[in-house]
Amino acid sequence: MCEEQNFYAIADIQAKILPGVTHWQSPNFFGYYPSNSSIAGFLGEMMSAGLNVVGFSWITSPAATELEMIVLDWFGKMLKLPEEFLSAGKGGGVIQGSASEAVLVVLLAARDKILRRVGKNSLEKLVLYASDQTHSALQKACQIGGIHPENCRLLRTDSSTDYALSPNVLNEAISDDVTSGLIPFFLCATVGTTSSTAVDPLLELGKIAKSNEMWFHVDAAYAGSACICPEYRHYIDGVEEADSFNTNAHKWFLTNFDCSVLWIKDRNALIQALSTNPEFLKNKASQANLVVDYKDWQIPLGRRFRSLKLWMVMRLYGLENLQSYIRNHINLAKHFEELVAQDPRFEIVTPRLFSLVCFRLLPPHNDETCATKLNHGLLDAVNSTGKIFASHTVLSGKYLLRLAVGAPLTEERHVNAAWKLLQDEASALLATL
């Protein structure tokens, strides 16, 4: 009976569900930053699903908490993060569900820290800063935390800095706000923005944050993984100035979704903002302050045993394999960039730093008025074939295409085929003009 049921269920999945799935694991998926699945990550998910523990407190599954601390220390060392981010001191790492939750919890920690100093009725005076390229998760965190939207400064960037936040622009904004009696309290910098992998200058920005007693968060959700390679580590130089640092192991680090890693220098700031201690959860170990209770480092109470999959990935692949995995994708993107550069009908809009290429089809006779329609049409045309999935963004008013390499199965032949398809559809489109 149950076997029969099983059979019908599987049939339903093939007939009714799979046709409606967007295949993030396809080697032809170039649309968004990747969501890596791997044998090791999958095995970790299996074990976690089998044990199905709810590790909110140390006591509810000591191994879940302790393995997470160990694995995040390993990862922190791979990234050469400052000692203060590791669990031995006052800091430590924690797995969040997503970069949105990571920026939210540190924003709340920063909010409550400053409000303890200036008084809890000053909420409407708090101001935070980031570039206009920052992920929308920051704005959402502000909405949730009750920060007034008009106090969320998304500072203008342009091609002169390759869409990185300019320290001068930040300084001006801060002094304007201080003059008008507002209270700067939070700065979010990004290493590898969503639109174009722009990298904000951490060291200079961090010094500005420090001199203004602001919390400094670094969002490296996508590009952080690349920094395990010595030749890319310099992109996070200055992270020593940060109060918190985040990267998504579930994007480009072969760890199944969800696994967003957040490191923080002062874990108490997080705990003061997020802890609760109901009678029914009290236990010797927690009361004696002998253990870490991750429930106080995150939004929800319950949490899955997510460190298992990250541990499996590190344990089975190791640093060198992970580094060559990253390098291979970056080389494939470099290869695609060269292909685009060889075709005079296209332009590379921003320099490629990692595995994302931002490009567009040039409008005939430099007629910018039809550029958006043209590239929008091109994206529609290639995606409608179902052969690849690409996406778009807009930079300084320019509509452009994004091709992000990062699926574990993507090889040079897939990148070549994607480019061939783009060229063919471009020719067809241009012929209609």
Next chain:
Amino acid sequence: MCEEQNFYAIADIQAKILPGVTHWQSPNFFGYYPSNSSIAGFLGEMMSAGLNVVGFSWITSPAATELEMIVLDWFGKMLKLPEEFLSAGKGGGVIQGSASEAVLVVLLAARDKILRRVGKNSLEKLVLYASDQTHSALQKACQIGGIHPENCRLLRTDSSTDYALSPNVLNEAISDDVTSGLIPFFLCATVGTTSSTAVDPLLELGKIAKSNEMWFHVDAAYAGSACICPEYRHYIDGVEEADSFNTNAHKWFLTNFDCSVLWIKDRNALIQALSTNPEFLKNKASQANLVVDYKDWQIPLGRRFRSLKLWMVMRLYGLENLQSYIRNHINLAKHFEELVAQDPRFEIVTPRLFSLVCFRLLPPHNDETCATKLNHGLLDAVNSTGKIFASHTVLSGKYLLRLAVGAPLTEERHVNAAWKLLQDEASALLATL
């Protein structure tokens, strides 16, 4: 090589990780409300991990969004929820990671709805109500949403109402606050509290909320699953008065953690509080408002394909099997309650409604001064044997033991053995007095 690595990894798991795991799937796990794992739930997790899609918008995996809508409508019908909670109208269901996130998102929706009416600088005037038995997740949601802690009214309950919130007490609190110029905006009722499965009177409380234009949320995280049985459905009578209703399929519904189901009558209230619309996520379907984008119904952007496991559970087991699964656990708890009642050394502290029994060892010569120490010692003693895991709570100053039946493998023999252990340890303890 990789096989060898695999071998060592598995060896490490057995040697280093499993010994540190608290076994929530053990038939002798009675400590907290359960975290059910099942074949169907496990298969669903596997499929989800294999596809590893990130279904934040409809376009990023249409099946992930559409299956979730379908399955939550099925579940809503199993619970006989009012039509307004189903996706056909202005409401709908959404899978959250936990009941903490469910109460947080509806609190934010309610907060922003009232602030749009009274002005965004009135945050410190907002007051919410719940009983002192409400889960700590509510207080945490207040901390996160910037509601002043002193405006979080956790109204006193006692044994006279079996720890349910009294409508009169609520009415008084509201009129006091209104008199002092505060703004009541949110009421949270619980069906099956964490400490003792108390059930708040939804109908009366709901009418009070409505007449004061407050948002009414019902937290049935644990007990909601039981309401698929006609004989227990009456516990959520009055849910028609609620604006939102939550139950955790990952607790007592054979669906692997995490899968917390939230239904809401006015999905736009949620979307207004939680939506963002960055350029890089824009797409035809979303812009044309033709689809549901669950990213706007939750805290994070990314989300796993969690409806697959809930679908597998319903598809493979069906309503009748799920009902008898629940009934079996409740009968086992009833059986344990009878065993306790037969031993004059013990007392049942609150009447058992579902699968949790709240009991304690009576202090010799009714000497209440040693009652806490005695029962604390009893809990320590039984848990230290490693044979079972039970927990505790405190009601009206009484320290008591909680035995929650709910692991899929628990049978009568396990309950009998647990009782035998409790009796033996009690005898040993009493002998030392």
